[in-house]
Amino acid sequence: MRADTDKWWKTSVIYQIYPRSFYDSNGDGIGDLQGITEKLDYLQELGVDAVWLSPVYRSPQDDNGYDISDYQDIDPIFGSLEDMDRLIGEAKKRGIRIIMDLVLNHTSDEHPWFREAKKSKDNPYHDFYVWRDGEEGVYPNELKSAFCGPAWEWVPELGQYYLHQFSVKQPDLNWENPKLRKAIYEMINWWIDRGVGGFRLDVIDLIGKETDKMIMAEGKMLHPYLQEMSKETFQKADLVTVGEAWSATPERAMKYSNPDGSELSMVFQFEHILLDQQPGKEKWDLMDLPFVEFKKVFSKWQTSLYNKGWNSLFLSNHDLPRSVSRFGDDGKYRKESAKMLATMIHGMQGTPYIYQGEELGMTNVQFDIEDYRDIELLNVYKERIEAGYTEEEVMRSIYAKGRDNARTPMQWNESANAGFTSGTPWIRCNPNYTMINAEEELVDQDSIFHYYRKLVKLRKTEPILTEGRYIPILEEDENIFAYIRESEEEKLLVLCNFRGKEAVYDLPRLWEGQEVLISNYHEEGAFGVLRPYEAKMVIIRKGE
Ligand code: GLC
Ligand code: CA
Numbered sequence: 020m021r022a023d024t025d026k027w028w029k030t031s032v033i034y035q036i037y038p039r040s041f042y043d044s045n046g047d048g049i050g051d052l053q054g055i056t057e058k059l060d061y062l063q064e065l066g067v068d069a070v071w072l073s074p075v076y077r078s079p080q081d082d083n084g085y086d087i088s089d090y091q092d093i094d095p096i097f098g099s100l101e102d103m104d105r106l107i108g109e110a111k112k113r114g115i116r117i118i119m120d121l122v123l124n125h126t127s128d129e130h131p132w133f134r135e136a137k138k139s140k141d142n143p144y145h146d147f148y149v150w151r152d153g154e155e156g157v158y159p160n161e162l163k164s165a166f167c168g169p170a171w172e173w174v175p176e177l178g179q180y181y182l183h184q185f186s187v188k189q190p191d192l193n194w195e196n197p198k199l200r201k202a203i204y205e206m207i208n209w210w211i212d213r214g215v216g217g218f219r220l221d222v223i224d225l226i227g228k229e230t231d232k233m234i235m236a237e238g239k240m241l242h243p244y245l246q247e248m249s250k251e252t253f254q255k256a257d258l259v260t261v262g263e264a265w266s267a268t269p270e271r272a273m274k275y276s277n278p279d280g281s282e283l284s285m286v287f288q289f290e291h292i293l294l295d296q297q298p299g300k301e302k303w304d305l306m307d308l309p310f311v312e313f314k315k316v317f318s319k320w321q322t323s324l325y326n327k328g329w330n331s332l333f334l335s336n337h338d339l340p341r342s343v344s345r346f347g348d349d350g351k352y353r354k355e356s357a358k359m360l361a362t363m364i365h366g367m368q369g370t371p372y373i374y375q376g377e378e379l380g381m382t383n384v385q386f387d388i389e390d391y392r393d394i395e396l397l398n399v400y401k402e403r404i405e406a407g408y409t410e411e412e413v414m415r416s417i418y419a420k421g422r423d424n425a426r427t428p429m430q431w432n433e434s435a436n437a438g439f440t441s442g443t444p445w446i447r448c449n450p451n452y453t454m455i456n457a458e459e460e461l462v463d464q465d466s467i468f469h470y471y472r473k474l475v476k477l478r479k480t481e482p483i484l485t486e487g488r489y490i491p492i493l494e495e496d497e498n499i500f501a502y503i504r505e506s507e508e509e510k511l512l513v514l515c516n517f518r519g520k521e522a523v524y525d526l527p528r529l530w531e532g533q534e535v536l537i538s539n540y541h542e543e544g545a546f547g548v549l550r551p552y553e554a555k556m557v558i559i560r561k562g563e
Pocket of ligand 1: 082085086122185221222263337338
């Protein structure tokens with residue numbers, strides 16, 4: 020096997036689309052594939068190399084498509100296979116690859132495999148899922164669903180429980196069964212033949228589960244399964260593969276993203292995402308971000324994977340709050356802080372991901388409970404109110420962490436419903452679309468959009484961003500996130516002020532007056548001081 024020193028995805032920026040909220044082409048209130056095709060020029064202008072689509076397969080939409088009932092068809096709300104082929108083709112013309120979201124830990128309970136599996140214990144598909152004998156009301160063990168309640172559902176006809184780590188409508192697949200694995204690989208190869216550019220693998224760290232030992236993430240068969248899958252599928256083409264792995268540590272990530280290409284290209288790890296919650300509790304149990312720790316987590320990942328693996332770089336996705344609301348300031352300094360966060364991420368080594376609307380500085384929302392749609396959010400509301408939390412406490416958690424923050428419609432322009440749909444959107448728009456929208460940002464050269472465009476371009480023109488070694492500096496500083504990237508020819512300094520006030524720093528004067536690659540303030544400030552949310556990249560080209 021050839022070591023991958025020159026993979027396309029190492030110099031790429033990937034854009035994530037949540038299709039139901041991106042652009043609705045036919046007025047039914049739900050974004051669709053034709054809508055994405057119509058917006059490809061926008062993505063080309065931003066300069067991204069690939070687009071990851073959250074699931075568009077046939078699905079009852081219990082968990083917005085993460086419950087798949089047919090892996091080899093498109094859900095009619097999103098369009099058809101022809102629309103998919105057209106999207107792949109039109110994207111290709113613009114140098115953009117399409118990445119599909121593979122949900123391999125579970126299917127929908129409406130998938131034909133599960134319908135069969137439920138018929139009898141000796142049905143050939145029974146073992147595609149995880150069953151345990153038992154008695155009604157006495158669960159096989161204490162496993163909990165990520166969306167509230169026990170992870171077991173009773174099927175009286177069989178006298179058995181099935182495992183569901185997510186909703187009851189998302190039964191877990193049994194990877195121990197070689198027939199299931201083979202069926203999955205055939206399906207993946209079918210998509211590869213259709214011309215996709217890669218895959219994002221949903222909760223992939225769970226597929227090696229050891230149910231009776233209550234080990235869900237990182238079971239002992241996880242990496243053997245990934246190696247088998249990679250050999251049978253991914254390695255046949257020049258793809259990017261990124262696994263979602265909440266349990267990843269740098270040591271584990273070295274396996275997942277082994278440069279020999281035996282598993283995946285990279286994983287999404289969430290260590291930096293888990294910091295603003297009370298230790299040992301849930302994401303809803305809020306805590307201020309421990310800033311120094313936050314920096315250390317990034318630095319640890321940057322240094323440990325250097326030459327031993329590959330990082331994915333992100334602050335937001337469809338499951339997380341809006342990054343500017345979470346880590347920046349979505350009020351007075353929205354523009355400055357959104358650009359600052361982008362600088363911090365895009366200065367690192369790895370593949371940066373932009374989540375739709377992040378390039379506009381879209382913000383969190385505060386809706387009444389009946390305006391929310393997410394199954395996880397609605398479940399936690401019910402559960403916590405029943406458990407005696409006050410309405411105010413629960414809503415505070417939802418405003419901060421609810422997944423619908425990221426799922427409100429993309430803000431295209433200031434016309435009704437943000438130009439997202441001519442009908443009634445499936446979820447309300449963030450009312451700030453009259454101020455924050457793509458049309459305005461495209462015109463304004465100083466916008467967050469154009470700042471992202473420049474960052475994406477820098478990744479192409481400045482090899483140090485891909486190759487340079489990462490060196491953390493000012494590690495204990497409570498306000499500034501700073502690091503250096505270093506290659507044989509060059510040295511790059513990244514400075515980011517995370518506060519809405521001036522912050523001072525002490526660095527060698529050799530950095531003074533050097534070439535500024537990008538900055539979110541127009542005039543150069545005084546050396547040794549950063550203005551509110553100021554960010555910049557400064558480069559020293561040694562050969563000069
Ligand atoms: C992943 C997805 C999330 C989904 C869950 C179950 O975490 O990103 O949206 O609800 O898996 O498939
Ligand atoms: Ca539609």
